[in-house]
Amino acid sequence: MVENVSKTYVTKTDRITALDDVSFSIEPGELVSLVGASGCGKSTLLRIIAGLSRASEGSVSVAGTTVTKPNPGSVAVVFQEDALLPWYTIEENVGLGLLARGDRRADIRRAVAMAMDQVGLGQFARAYPRELSGGMRQRAALARGLVMEPEVMLLDEPFAALDEQTRNLMGQELRALHSRIGGTMIMVTHSLTEAVLLSDRVVALSSRPGRVRTVLPIDLPALRPVELIDEPEFGVLRNELWQQLEGDWRRSERS
Incomplete structure (x- = not known):
């Protein structure tokens, strides 16, 4: 409200x-x-x-x-720019918030895989941002928000x-x-x-x-x-x- x-x-x-x-x-x-x-x-x-x-x-x-x-x-935020870190893979970028929160790595892997599947990026987990189109990078940004399961x-x-x-x-x-x-x-x-x-x-x-x-x-x-x-x-x-x-x-x- x-x-x-x-x-x-x-x-x-x-x-x-x-x-x-x-x-x-x-x-x-x-x-x-x-x-x-x-x-x-x-x-x-x-x-x-x-x-x-x-x-x-x-x-x-x-x-x-x-x-x-x-x-x-x-509350999770997805900005106009995807702001993905170029030296991390897509799955590493998506899981950064969970890693910072201190979640267990096994739990992070499961949550990241689910979020990436939700946005249709499951097969690009090991790719780097430079290897994806603008639309696919924005999907990764969405996954990075979804993985936190925000209200x-x-x-x-x-x-x-x-x-x-x-x-x-x-x-x-x-x-x-x-x-x-x-x-x-x-x-x-x-x-x-x-x-x-x-x-x-x-x-x-x-x-x-x-x-x-x-x-x-x-x-x-x-x-x-x-x-x-x-x-x-x-x-x-x-x-x-x-x-x-x-x-x-x-x-x-x-x-």
Whole structure:
């Protein structure tokens, strides 16, 4: 639950309010997207939920516990860049969090193998990051989060660096993975199409300071092929988000 969260940055010459009184709740097992113009505080909010930044006001709780610091066992983060260590194999990269936590090596091997199978990378366990495509490296980053078995998975524009075809494929795989294993996911994206196609609900933030403009339920079938974007009901939902955010995007482009 995000409750009355505000975030202000203080510099030597200015005070910048990135978020202002943001509140919304997420049900266990939901996949929720955060959308809004550049600079509206989407990634800032994600960092607060992850415990990587402190709110100036308000609070965030996960499974009833207030977030005050990073807790990889409860909240895992997948960033836009895969951040894999090039000198480690994929299986070693995926298991780093468990190793740092002090898990037994036999348990780490089993958990890593399961997570890599979940994202379709089982046969690439001994490969190095340089040997994989961008999409496959991002799958490894997902596996690195999944292996921690978190209450919440946070995804900060995880597919933004990929080409359109790979991005569509990864989005479909994320939706299928979420349907298969459950769990709660919160994803930041600039793409309204991606948000509608993948999410159960979409939280739209205003331009800075970020405030909740709307929380839009996505009433579409659980299985959503890419072709769904051509259907009228999909267009209605995407257009509703666009109408909420068009002015913010136009101001962002001019600034």
